[in-house]
Amino acid sequence: MADNSDIIALTSGGPHSWIMINALQDRFGDFPVIVEKGEPEELFWKRRRKMLGPLKVASMQAARLPIKMTKSGTDRIINDMITRHHLEPEPRLCSNIIRVPSVNSDACRRVLKAAGPKAVFVVSTRIISSATLESVDAPFINYHSGINPAYRGMFGGYFALANGDPEHFGATVHLIDQGVDTGEVLYQSSVDVERGDNFHTYLWRIAAHSRGIVVRAMDDALNGSLNPKTVNLPSKQWFAPTLGGYVWAGLRRGVW
Incomplete structure (x- = not known):
């Protein structure tokens, strides 16, 4: 049970999740991390077929x-980011x-x-129900x-890149509501793609340059100074x- x-x-879980959590622990010290079991792939695709069609x-x-x-070749790029940006993609012992x-x-x-937190940090989970969001008097920040x-x-x-919209390649830290990433925005980052990046490195590239906005948002939450915006x-x-x-985005825009 959490203190x-x-x-x-x-x-x-997942690399970019631990990158963010470890960055927060550098700033705020150790705190409990609730890790949910991943949704079975078969159930995930069943929901997608119902929503989008077979x-x-x-x-x-x-x-x-x-x-x-x-x-x-992307493992080399990822390892370079880990070294260059001091990323920690695994949970600490x-x-x-x-x-x-x-x-x-x-x-x-x-x-x-039991934990009674002032703020709940969320990264890479399924949609959170109203019952969970209302279980504590604290903002849920994604x-x-x-x-x-x-x-x-x-x-x-x-x-963003596939649409020819590289100025919107980045991350968002936002309050959680009942929609899919529809909560009010706290901070956003704008990130540059580097040579050799592709589908396998984009999440890493964004994470490497977005830890600061996560720390700032949680700082604001603890200080009572959150400033959400539309x-x-x-x-x-x-x-x-x-x-x-x-294939179209790869051949036309070089976005793979």
């Missing part, structure tokens, strides 16, 4: 093959990790209530690898690239 803490984090989802699944084919089935489980809500509201959902950085951009939720969309 009382000003900050608690919710995540399903043909579009089949095209998304087909795109995974050419995406996989572009991975060669001393991390206070609490595992739950889901952020929407009773187990998660019990941990949140890190999203995309510029909201134009690039809500998945792979926001990739889609960003005047068209709103759209993105999913995974389709086969045709991925």
Whole structure:
């Protein structure tokens, strides 16, 4: 069970999640991290088929093959970012990790209530239910690898580049509401792509240059000085690239 803490984090894990969590622990010290079990892939794609239709989802699944084919050489780029930017993409040995089935489980809500945080940091989880959001009197603050509201959902950085919109390649830190990345914005980062970047490195590139806005937002939350705002951009939720969309963006824009 978690001890009382000003900050608690919710995540399903993954490199960019730990990059952000470790950056926060450098600033605020150790705090509990609730790690939810990942959603089964079969259930994920079943929901996508219901939402988007079987043909579009089949095209998304087909795109995974050419995406996989572009991975060669990206490990070197990622390792260079880890070294150059002092990234920590794994949990620290001393991390206070609490595992739950889901952020929407009773187990998660019990941990949140016991911790009594002033702010909850969220990165890479499923959609959080109103029951969980209302379980503690604290703002839930999300890190999203995309510029909201134009690039809500998945792979926001990739889609900005694929759309010929590189000025919106970056990240958003925002308050969580009941929508998909629709909460009011706290901070955003603008990140430059570097030579050799592709689908496999975009999340890393954005994370390497966005830790500062995460720290600032949590500082504001603890100081009672959050200043949420509405960003005047068209709103759209993105999913995974389709086969045709991925190949088109690669051949026309060099975005792979």
